Amino acid sequence: MDLHGAEVAVTGASGFCGAAVARAALAAGARVRCLGRRPGPVGRHVPWDAARTAPDLAGADVVVHLAAAVGDPPPGRAAERAYRAVNVDGAARVLDAAAGRPLVWVSSASVYRPQGAALVTEDHPTDGQLSAYGRTKAAGECLALAAGAVVLRPRAVYGPGDPHLLPRLLRARRGGWLPVPGPDVRLSLTAVENLADACLAAPAWPAGAYNIADARPYSRDAVLRAVLAAAGDPARLAHLPAGLARAAASASTAWSGLTRRPPLLTRYAVDQLARDMVLDLGRALAQGYRPRRDLADYLAAPDGPGRAARGTRGGHDRG
Numbered sequence: 001m002d003l004h005g006a007e008v009a010v011t012g013a014s015g016f017c018g019a020a021v022a023r024a025a026l027a028a029g030a031r032v033r034c035l036g037r038r039p040g041p042v043g044r045h046v047p048w049d050a051a052r053t054a055p056d057l058a059g060a061d062v063v064v065h066l067a068a069a070v071g072d073p074p075p076g077r078a079a080e081r082a083y084r085a086v087n088v089d090g091a092a093r094v095l096d097a098a099a100g101r102p103l104v105w106v107s108s109a110s111v112y113r114p115q116g117a118a119l120v121t122e123d124h125p126t127d128g129q130l131s132a133y134g135r136t137k138a139a140g141e142c143l144a145l146a147a148g149a150v151v152l153r154p155r156a157v158y159g160p161g162d163p164h165l166l167p168r169l170l171r172a173r174r175g176g177w178l179p180v181p182g183p184d185v186r187l188s189l190t191a192v193e194n195l196a197d198a199c200l201a202a203p204a205w206p207a208g209a210y211n212i213a214d215a216r217p218y219s220r221d222a223v224l225r226a227v228l229a230a231a232g233d234p235a236r237l238a239h240l241p242a243g244l245a246r247a248a249a250s251a252s253t254a255w256s257g258l259t260r261r262p263p264l265l266t267r268y269a270v271d272q273l274a275r276d277m278v279l280d281l282g283r284a285l286a287q288g289y290r291p292r293r294d295l296a297d298y299l300a301a302p303d304g305p306g307r308a309a310r311g312t313r314g315g316h317d318r319g
Helices: 016-027 077-097 132-146 165-171 192-204 220-230 242-259 267-274 295-300 305-317
Strands: 007-011 031-036 044-047 062-065 103-106 150-154 177-181 208-212 236-240
Touching: 007 016, 016 031, 016 192, 062 077, 062 192, 077 103, 077 132, 103 132, 103 192, 132 150, 132 208, 150 192, 165 220, 177 220, 177 242, 177 267, 192 208, 220 236, 220 295, 236 242, 242 267
Parallel strands: 007 031, 007 062, 031 044, 062 103, 103 150, 150 208, 177 236
Antiparallel strands: none
16 A cells, blocks of 8 residues: 555554554655654654543544553453453544544454464454453454454564564573473464554455464474574473473462462463464465565574573573
């Protein structure tokens, strides 16, 4: 879609994915309005608290909604309320404010039911999620789909500035080993640049849900070894029985409920690494989506996982 001269409103523009979309929109010739509690990397900042107020979208030509409560929170009503306030209630306010404008809604593959097909199409059931994040993202995107938005479902977004996926893996190292649940599996990952490209093309797509990921799935173990090598880390993979990892996650979650501290391991985290999860990209490809980046590009970049390792090593060394 030609966005030259258009005003693109990006919610959550100070976050990892939102910042990438804001930069890409500016590079495409758009005027960028960044909505959030903090300024985005480019464009005009409009303060907005997704959990409390309606966003100012007056005059915007296109809206790309990325603001979200993200993470793997401990179970309980408090987490459900906090995530719902942003991912569902905040979503409803965005839909009201964006009425009549092209709206791209960035959801997540975490909305999909954990069990089922290894090749996941957009018709896969969106229930049975293992965390407040997945449940509230599913509820929010349900509102968006009913309103006629284009909904994008990326999986495991990574790239420069990634504060979640790869840094979390690097923090999981223990005594020269990186524990992983079960045997090797095939996984879809999404370069943040590929997601940004989809966000800017999607206003021209028919309403509905679209999987977004890199062109080809990855071997989990190959990815982990490549990340460790790029980070200059000698850690080796330690394969644990998946059942043992799930039992450890259940115990960690129970202990978290007693201590009120975040669990060290969750069922959601184990699930993300222990089973095949490959997104079918056919629907997006039919609209012209062509992923241009992959993990090798990121690993070779000067701001790749080596910097992530340097940023997390202090916390890891303190145990």
